[in-house]
Amino acid sequence: MKLIEYAGAEALMTGLADRLGQELTEAVEAQGRASFAVPGGSTPGPMFDAIAQRALPWDQITVMLTDERRVPQDSERSNTRLLRERLLVGQAASAHYAPIVPEVDGADLTGLIDAHLPLSVLLLGMGEDMHTASLFPGSPDLPHALAAAAPLMYVEASDGLEPRVTLTGPALQSAQSIHILIKGEGKRAALDRAAGQSPETAPIQTVLPHATVHWAP
Numbered sequence: 001m002k003l004i005e006y007a008g009a010e011a012l013m014t015g016l017a018d019r020l021g022q023e024l025t026e027a028v029e030a031q032g033r034a035s036f037a038v039p040g041g042s043t044p045g046p047m048f049d050a051i052a053q054r055a056l057p058w059d060q061i062t063v064m065l066t067d068e069r070r071v072p073q074d075s076e077r078s079n080t081r082l083l084r085e086r087l088l089v090g091q092a093a094s095a096h097y098a099p100i101v102p103e104v105d106g107a108d109l110t111g112l113i114d115a116h117l118p119l120s121v122l123l124l125g126m127g128e129d130m131h132t133a134s135l136f137p138g139s140p141d142l143p144h145a146l147a148a149a150a151p152l153m154y155v156e157a158s159d160g161l162e163p164r165v166t167l168t169g170p171a172l173q174s175a176q177s178i179h180i181l182i183k184g185e186g187k188r189a190a191l192d193r194a195a196g197q198s199p200e201t202a203p204i205q206t207v208l209p210h211a212t213v214h215w216a217p
């Protein structure tokens with residue numbers, strides 16, 4: 001794992017947007033196209049605002065979520081809504097979008113994103129419980145989701161949270177570049193706590209050894 005510490009939130013979000021923008025541009029130059037998976041939740045919005053205004057080769061980039069909550073798309077809890085409102089706008093409005101949830105909730109996930117794997121650039125978030133994407137400690141689906149051959153799976157989250165669709169462990173691990181965005185002392189403590197644990201108790205460990213973590217207080 002590599003850890004990059006930033007002085008504050010603005011430096012974190014713009015510095016990360018610079019880095020991801022550079023990697024996406026390089027991937028398009030090398031492969032003619034790139035795939036870019038991003039988290040939902042409360043943290044990445046300002047980074048989306050920053051990168052959406054960059055002049056990247058967006059029309060050769062396919063954007064998708066790392067995970068989605070099974071809620072209506074107009075819900076404030078919808079990661080798709082966040083993506084549409086904060087990332088697929090401005091310069092990035094010309095990016096392609098690959099949904100990870102089918103039009104009919106509960107329908108087969110097979111083949112939805114296969115054309116875009118391995119991911120060129122993967123950005124993940126992390127909760128203070130050390131979950132990443134929707135790989136939650138304590139979920140009955142976690143052992144399967146950490147090892148599944150399929151890149152997408154329906155999973156239960158932690159108690160009290162809505163069920164999810166998530167990229168599985170192998171799909172995350174196969175990304176060409178892996179970044180994790182975390183902010184605040186609670187998540188920094190969770191990152192420290194994850195050290196030495198297994199992915200079964202600290203799911204972030206499924207990607208941590210190969211990831212660059214970007215953190216600001």
Ligand SMILES: O=C1O[C@H](COP(=O)(O)O)[C@@H](O)[C@H](O)[C@H]1O
Nearest residue numbers: 039040041042043125126127133
């Ligand atoms: O539920 C989720 O949580 C994680 C972390 O979210 P945050 O609100 O603590 O930033 C997020 O990465 C994931 O995409 C989301 O579905």
